[in-house]
Amino acid sequence: MTRTGTRPLAIVTGAARGIGAGIALELAAQGFDIALTDLEEGAAADGLARLRERGAQARCFAFDLADVASHARIVDAIVAWAGPVSCLVNNAGIGSPSRGDLLDIRPEAFDRVLDVNLRGTFFFTQAVARHMAQAGAGADAGAARTIVTVSSVSVEMASIERGEYCVSKSGLGMLTKLFALRLAALGIGVFEVRPGIIRTPMTDAVSATYDQRIADGLVPLARWGTPDDVARAVAAVASGRLNFATGTVLHVDGALSVARL
Numbered sequence: 361m362t363r364t365g366t367r368p369l370a371i372v373t374g375a376a377r378g379i380g381a382g383i384a385l386e387l388a389a390q391g392f393d394i395a396l397t398d399l400e401e402g403a404a405a406d407g408l409a410r411l412r413e414r415g416a417q418a419r420c421f422a423f424d425l426a427d428v429a430s431h432a433r434i435v436d437a438i439v440a441w442a443g444p445v446s447c448l449v450n451n452a453g454i455g456s457p458s459r460g461d462l463l464d465i466r467p468e469a470f471d472r473v474l475d476v477n478l479r480g481t482f483f484f485t486q487a488v489a490r491h492m493a494q495a496g497a498g499a500d501a502g503a504a505r506t507i508v509t510v511s512s513v514s515v516e517m518a519s520i521e522r523g524e525y526c527v528s529k530s531g532l533g534m535l536t537k538l539f540a541l542r543l544a545a546l547g548i549g550v551f552e553v554r555p556g557i558i559r560t561p562m563t564d565a566v567s568a569t570y571d572q573r574i575a576d577g578l579v580p581l582a583r584w585g586t587p588d589d590v591a592r593a594v595a596a597v598a599s600g601r602l603n604f605a606t607g608t609v610l611h612v613d614g615a616l617s618v619a620r621l
Contacts, residue, residue, distance in 0.1 A: 362441060362442075363419075363442040363443065364417070365417065367391055367392060367393045367417070368391070368392050368393070368446035368447065369392065369393050369395060369442045369443065369444065369447070370384075370387045370395070370447035370448070370449060371395045371438060371445055371447070371449065371488065372384045372387065372395070372449045372451055373397045373398075373448075373449065373450055373452035373481075373484065374398060374425075374451045374452025374453065375394070375396035375397065375398060375404065375407060375420075375451065376396065376399075376404040376407060376420075377407075378558075378560035378561055379451055379510060379558060379590050380396075380451040381407050381587065382586075382587030382588050382590065383587070383590065383591045383595075384411060384418075385407075385410060385411065385414065385591065386588070386592060387449070387591075387595055388411045388414040388415065388418070389414050390595050390599065392416065392446070392598075393416050393442060394416050394418040394419075395421060395438045395441070395445075396408070396411075396419070396420040396421070397420070397422070397425075397452065398452070399423075399424060400422055401420045401422040403420075404420040407420075417442075419442075421434055421438060424476075425452045425480035425481065425484060426472070426476045426479070426480045428479065428480065428484075431483055431484050431487040432487055434487075435487045435488055435491055444491075444492075445491055445492060445505075446504065446505055447504075447505070447508070448485065448506075448508070449510065449594055449598065450485060450507070450508070450510060452476070452480070452481070453477045453510075453528075454472070454476050455473075455522065455525055456469065456522035456523075457469045457472065459521040459522050462520045462521070462523045473524040473525055473527075477531075478527075478528045478529075478531040478532065481532065482535055489539060489542070489543060489548070492505055492548055493546055504549065504598075504601075504603065505546075505547060505548045505549070505600075506549045506550070506551065506597065506599075506600060507539060507543070507548065507549070507550045507551070508551045508552070509550075509551070509552050510552075510594065511532040511536075511553070511555075512554060512555060513556045513611070513616055515529050515532065517617055532552065533552060533609070536551065536607060536609070537607055540606045543606075549600065549605070549606040550606050550607060551598075551602075551605075551610065552608070553593050553594050553609075553612055554610070554611050554613065554617070555589075555590045555612050556579065556585055556611075556613025556614055556616040557570050557579060557614075558585040558586065558587065558589070559584040559585070559586060560587060579613070579614040580614060580616070580618070581615060582614075585612060585613065585614060589612055590612050593612045597610060
């Protein structure tokens with residue numbers, strides 16, 4: 361079924377749970393219709409229902425972000441359903457398969473994390489940016505056009521027990537700069553949101569460790585972040601209200617990344 365109505369469309373990758381689900385809900389509340397992507401369509405069933413309760417038209421498109429050959433097909437399917445894309449939120453990503461000694465990282469683990477978090481994100485951004493460029497500024501009824509990448513404090517802060525993850529996230533910082541420069545003349549804003557320690561299913565396994573470290577002063581704001589914290593930041597830049605700030609990084613980390621003596 362083809363989407364109807366005049367709300368702008370946002371694609372949110374990895375939106376079945378956690379930060380991605382929170383972002384999709386916040387964007388729906390701010391007036392977007394949502395194309396979710398995740399590995400399995402069924403995983404997003406609850407999220408789709410909640411989005412529709414907020415007045416959004418929503419649909420899930422299942423694919424593996426690491427499968428670069430599928431990107432053009434997925435973008436075409438989204439556009440066929442919904443028309444021009446106003447916003448892309450690059451949220452999908454995976455953690456290190458296991459935490460351990462930097463000297464023990466296996467090439468296959470490194471390749472899998474980079475294939476999803478960096479290579480997949482780069483080429484999906486490229487595919488959506490090509491669509492935006494071809495659609496032109498007038499195709500989305502005057503809506504702002506933005507690309508927001510959710511990275512991590514690990515862009516700059518090193519965790520030697522998950523080196524492949526840090527390398528993948530550091531590349532997203534450069535991705536933001538590159539696409540900001542390339543797309544500026546087209547009026548497409550490109551932003552990076554860097555979360556800190558966020559309570560999600562991905563961090564469940566290390567929650568006790570971080571509970572103690574936060575209690576010991578690791579995070580100046582003295583609490584975990586939430587998906588809603590990240591979602592509100594993403595929505596702020598996705599809206600287009602910061603239209604002279606392309607290439608900007610927004611830290612959502614409770615001052616974790618602020619250098620201290």
